[in-house]
Amino acid sequence: ACVLPPPFQALELVSKPKPYYEVGEEITYKCKAGYDQLLGFLTIATCEPNHTWVPISDDACIRRKCTYLGGPKNGRVEYPNSSHVWGAQVHFICSDGFYLIGKPIVHCVLKGEYPEWDGKIPQCEKILCSPPPKIKDGKYTFSDIEVFEYMEAVTYSCDKIPGGEELSLVGQSELYCAGNGVWSSSPPECKVVRCPFPEVENGKQLSGFGKKFSYKATVVFECIQGFYMNGSNTVVCSSASTWDPPLPTCLKVVPPSSTKPPTLSYSASTSPSTISPISTVSGPKPTHPKKPSVQNYPGYPNPTEGLFDDEFAKWIIVLIVLISLVGVAIIFLWLYRYFQRRKKGKADIRAQYNTYQKRSTTPAEQR
Incomplete structure (x- = not known):
């Protein structure tokens, strides 16, 4: 016997399901609400002798689509999933200088057998601003205009007070229409600003x-x-x-404290053995507040400056001394070998001469 196949997302049984099915028995499926059947795909399954069903799948049914929506005037439409079947959504965007009236996102939802959009196409209206706020003791350009369009700007300035202090414009001097009835920032203000004379000791x-x-x-x-x-x-x-x-x-700038020991003086008593050192610094040792490190003070010499150069010079001197010693050793070795060869040569000549003298002796002389 065959058991019922697992449920499908797009398919459902036409008849009431049974606990099991005999070999050769058929079951018929149909597409669920919101789906359309495609030609060429099986929706009937047969229980095979091996107790399996002829393969069927959700590919036999496809989702129904909502009507295609175009973009609003002075705007555009975007389909994130590149589809408008039910379950999809559509986004509406207005062009620069326009603002959206309505829902920016609309969904395709299933209502009964067929899908529908859950909203209408919005509208894109032109962005306009009323005149910007007026300020005390100041004014702005284009003050005669009653309606400002998108990105149109005004510039604020302060009035001149005869015989009085000069007024400063504090805040953004230029404002522009950034949204429907919204300016780019709050208006500035005109006020007297006077800082004290800047004086820094030393x-x-x-x-x-x-x-x-x-x-x-x-x-x-x-x-x-x-x-x-x-x-x-x-x-x-x-x-x-x-x-x-x-x-x-x-x-x-406080220089580093000196490490030189204090100068000592001596006081003599009646006996030389009683001479004792006395420091010229008398009284209690003065205390000083801790000062910040002076190594990074501008204009103060860095105590580590030149350290690398001194070390490098020392190594150069050591290298020169080593090279000189090696050179002297090579010269002494060469002289030693030279005199050895010369001494050996003289000995060979003397030996040859003695041999020659022995061979040149006459028989008479030998007798």
Whole structure:
């Protein structure tokens, strides 16, 4: 007997299922709601003698499609899955300068036997802005225009007060229509900004000279010789009439403490053996607050500077001495071998001469 095949996603049995089926018995399937059957695919299965069913699959049915939706005017449409069958979705996007009215995403859903979109095609309307806010003691350009289109901009400026302090524009001077009724930022304000005269003890000013320092005035400092800077060398006058960051300070460069021992003097008593050393430094040992390391102070010599050069020079000298010793040894060896060969040559000549003398002796002389 055959048991019922596993359930399918797109297929369902036409008749009521049974616990088991005899060999040769058939079962018929049909496409579920929302699917259409394709020609050439089997939807009837037969129980084979080996207790298996003739293979069938969901490929016999395909999902039904929603109607194709086009893009709105002044916009476009995108299908993320490149399909509009039920279960898919569609995205609507407006062109620059337009904003969307309606649902930006619409889904194809199954309603009964057939799929439908769960929304309508939205509209793309032109982006417009009402005039930007007015500011006290200031104005903006194109103040006579009542409606501004997308990316149209205005520029703010402050009024001149006769005989009074100069007003500074604090904030963004230019605003543009960034969205429907939305400007790019909040409007600026006109206010008197006056920072105190920038004075740094033991320092000098490099740029930004002036008698008055208004909004965004920039000053650059440096310390005189023998002092290092604690803080930023560049400050800007902020809208709060203060320097941002705060003015730096110039601290004195403290050299490293000397390791030389104190000078000693002696006091003599009646006996030379009673002479005792006395330090010229009297009183309690002074204490000093800890100072920051001076190795990185501007203008102060680095204690490790030149160390590499000294070590390199030492090694060069050692190498020269070694080469000289090897050269002298080679010369002595050569001289030694030379005199040995010369001495050996003289001995050979003397031996040959003695042999010659013996051979040249006459018989009479031998008798």
